[in-house]
Amino acid sequence: MSKIKFTVDGKACIGTPGQTIMEAALANGVYIPALCRYEGLKPAGSCRICTVRVGGRPMAACTQPVSEGMAVENMSQELEDMRKALVEMLFVEGNHMCPTCEKSGNCELQALAYRYQMLVPRFPYQFPARSVEPTGGRLLFEYNRCIQCLRCVRSVKTKDGKAVFGPLGRSEKKKIGMDKELASKLSDKDAREAMDRCPVGALLKKEVGFVIPIGKRKFDKTPIGSDVGKTAS
Amino acid sequence: MSKPIIATASLAGCFGCHMSVLDIDDRILTLIDLVEFHKSPIDDIKTFSKICDVGLIEGGCCNSENVETLREFRKNCKVLVSVGECAIMGGLPAMRNGIPVKDCLEEAYLHCPTVDPADRMIPNDPELPIILDKVYPCHEVVKIDAFLPGCPPSAELIWKALVALVEGKPLDLTYDLVKFD
Numbered sequence: 001m002s003k004i005k006f007t008v009d010g011k012a013c014i015g016t017p018g019q020t021i022m023e024a025a026l027a028n029g030v031y032i033p034a035l036c037r038y039e040g041l042k043p044a045g046s047c048r049i050c051t052v053r054v055g056g057r058p059m060a061a062c063t064q065p066v067s068e069g070m071a072v073e074n075m076s077q078e079l080e081d082m083r084k085a086l087v088e089m090l091f092v093e094g095n096h097m098c099p100t101c102e103k104s105g106n107c108e109l110q111a112l113a114y115r116y117q118m119l120v121p122r123f124p125y126q127f128p129a130r131s132v133e134p135t136g137g138r139l140l141f142e143y144n145r146c147i148q149c150l151r152c153v154r155s156v157k158t159k160d161g162k163a164v165f166g167p168l169g170r171s172e173k174k175k176i177g178m179d180k181e182l183a184s185k186l187s188d189k190d191a192r193e194a195m196d197r198c199p200v201g202a203l204l205k206k207e208v209g210f211v212i213p214i215g216k217r218k219f220d221k222t223p224i225g226s227d228v229g230k231t232a233s
Numbered sequence: 234m235s236k237p238i239i240a241t242a243s244l245a246g247c248f249g250c251h252m253s254v255l256d257i258d259d260r261i262l263t264l265i266d267l268v269e270f271h272k273s274p275i276d277d278i279k280t281f282s283k284i285c286d287v288g289l290i291e292g293g294c295c296n297s298e299n300v301e302t303l304r305e306f307r308k309n310c311k312v313l314v315s316v317g318e319c320a321i322m323g324g325l326p327a328m329r330n331g332i333p334v335k336d337c338l339e340e341a342y343l344h345c346p347t348v349d350p351a352d353r354m355i356p357n358d359p360e361l362p363i364i365l366d367k368v369y370p371c372h373e374v375v376k377i378d379a380f381l382p383g384c385p386p387s388a389e390l391i392w393k394a395l396v397a398l399v400e401g402k403p404l405d406l407t408y409d410l411v412k413f414d
Contacts, residue, residue, distance in 0.1 A: 098413035099318055099384035100325065110413060117411050119380040120321050125370060127323075129331035214414070223408055 006070040008032075008052075021061040021072055022050055029229030032074055033083055033115070035108055035199055036149035037062045044150040047090075049083050049112065080116070087112045088121035095130060095144035096200070102209040103201030105217025109147060110200075111224035137184030138191035138206055146176055146202040156194045158182050164194075176202075237286040237399050241273040242306055244299040245326045245368060246292025249385040250317040251275065254289070256388035264392075267399055272309075281309040287398050288313045290377075293323040294369040298362035307375040312398060315370070315377045316391070318384040318413065323368040330367040338364070384414050 004015040008030045015024030020043065025032050036047035045063040052061045053073035061072075073079065090096075090109055098104045133141035152165040153176065164186065168177040186194065195205045214220065243251060251274060255261065271285050272278045288310030294300050307313055318324040329337050342348060342355045371377050381394055390410045397404040 095328075095331070097318070097322070097324065097328065100328075101414075104414045113413070114408065114411055117406050119382055119411070120315070120370075120372065120377075124373060125322055125327075127327065127330035127367060220412075221409065 004066055004068050004070075006066055006068070006072060008072045009074050009076075015066040019066050021052060021054075021059075021064050021066045021070070024066040025061065025072070025074070026228060030074070031225040031228035032061045033112060033225060034062060035112060035147070036151065038151050038155070038197060041151065041154045044154060046148065046150050047086065049086055051079065051082065053079060083112075084116040084118065085122065087116060088118060088123055090147050091118070092121045092123045092125045093128070094147065095127060097144075101145065101201040102204060103145075103198075105212070105214065105220050107201060107219075108199035108224060111219040114219060115223050115225070133178060133180075134206075135180050136178050137180075137186055138188060139178070139183055139186065139194060140204045140206050141176075141178050142202050142204060143175065144202075145200045147200055148174065148176060149199055150176075151197045151199065152176065152194060152203055155197055156186070156190070158185050236267065236269045238269045238271050238283065239273070239287045239289065239395075240271045240281070240285040240306065240310060241275065241289040242291065242302055243274060244290065244292035244302060244320070244371070245295035246317065246319045246324075248274075248291070250289075250291035250320075250391075253317075253383075253385035253388050254391055257392045258388070260392055264395065268395070281305065283309075285310045286312065287395070289316050290314065290320050290371050291316050292319045293326060293371060294365060294374050295326050296362040296364050300365070300374055303371060303375055312378045313371075313375070314379045314381060314394070314398075315372060316381045317386055318382065320371045320377075321380055321382055322370050324384065327368040334364060334366055383412055387412065 002017060004017060006013050006015060006024065008025050011030065013024060013028035013030065015027065022032055022034065022037060032050050032052060034050040036044050037050060043062040045060040048060060050061040051058050054070055087109065091113065098110055101107065104110060130143040132143065153163065153167060156164045158164060162182055164179050164182045166177050168175055191205045195203050241251065257264065270276050271283065272281050288306040290303065290306060290313060294303060315321050319326060323330065338355045343353050381390055383390060387410065393410065394404055
C-alpha cells in the first residue's frame with residue numbers, strides 16, 4: 001500500500017490513503033484534542049475541538065482525509081485558545097454542575113477544561129431550562145448536560161439494528177431524542193456501554209453511581225490525551 | 234511593611250470553601266504570621282473599617298443582601314477572588330435558575346408535604362432580603378480579579394493562591410490543582 005508523507009507541527013509522519021488527519025496523527029503518536037470523536041464510530045465533525053490548520057485553513061481533523069505533503073498545524077497558541085473557547089461555550093450553553101454529576105472525574109468535557117485550565121468561562125452562563133428524561137429503561141437522559149456530540153446517535157442500536165437516539169429539531173431548538181420503547185429493550189451491557197460512550201454525564205445507567213472514589217477516576221491525575229503515543233510503535 | 238489584609242464572605246454558599254481554608258491545617262499558623270484577617274466569618278468582624286488587600290468570596294448571589302455584600306467587598310478590597318463553584322457559576326443554588334421564582338417559593342412554602350397546613354404562607358417580612366430572579370455568578374455582578382475553581386477548591390490551591398497573592402508572584406497551576414469537584 002502506498003504511503004502518505006505529512007507533518008504535524010513540523011514532525012514528520014506517515015499515513016495511509018483513506019485515513020483522516022486524526023487517525024493518521026494518532027497512528028504516529030500525535031495527540032489532537034477531540035471530543036465528539038469515538039474510536040470505531042463514523043466521525044461526526046460536530047464539536048470542532050479537533051480543528052487544525054492546513055495551508056492556513058481551519059478544518060476538522062476527524063473528518064478531513066490526510067493527503068501527501070500536508071503541513072498540519074495542531075498545537076499553536078491560536079488553535080489551543082480557540083479549542084479552549086469551544087470548551088467554554090459548551091460549559092455555558094448547558095447546565096454543567098460538576099460537583100453534582102456522577103460522571104465527574106470521568107467526563108471528557110471536564111477533562112478538556114482541566115487540560116486547558118479553564119478557571120472560568122469567558123462567556124456568560126445561559127442557564128437554559130432543560131429537563132431530565134427518566135423513562136428510558138435502564139438509562140436516564142440528563143438533558144442539562146447533553147452537548148449533542150452524536151456519539152449515542154451513531155452507536156446505540158437495538159439487536160435488530162434500530163437506532164435508539166436521533167436528533168430532533170433544528171438550530172438552537174435541536175435536541176437529542178430518545179425512543180423510550182427501544183431504550184427499554186437495551187440489555188444491562190448495552191446500557192453500560194451507552195453510558196461509557198457518552199463523553200459527559202448526559203446518559204446515565206440507573207441504580208449505580210459514584211462507584212469509583214475521587215482520586216481513582218480516569219482524569220483525576222492523568223490529563224486527557226496523555227495515553228496517546230505511549231503504545232504507538 | 235504592614236501585613237497584607239484579607240477579608241472573606243460566604244454569600245449563597247455552604248461554608249465548605251471556608252472549611253477548605255481551615256483545611257490548610259497547621260499552615261494556618263504561618264498564615265496568621267503572614268496576613269491579618271479583617272471582615273470575615275472566621276473572626277466575626279462584621280464591618281469594613283479599612284481597605285483590604287484580598288477579598289475571598291464564597292457563593293453566588295441569590296438575594297439582594299448577597300449583592301449588597303459583594304458590592305461592599307468590591308469597594309473595600311484591592312483584589313477580589315471568586316472561590317469555588319458557587320461563586321464562579323452559581324453552583325447548587327443555581328439549579329433553580331430554570332424554574333420561575335414563584336414556582337420555587339410556592340413549592341417550598343405552600344405545597345411541600347412537610348409544611349404545616351395551618352401555617353402556609355410565603356415569607357414576606359420587610360426585614361428579609363429580596364430573592365433574585367435567578368442565582369448569579371459573582372463576576373456577572375461585580376468585577377472579579379481571580380478565580381479558584383473546586384467544590385470546594387482544595388486547601389492546597391487556596392494556600393498556594395494566598396501565598397502567590399501575598400508574595401506578588403504568579404501562581405503555578407499544576408494539573409492536580411484545577412478540579413471542579
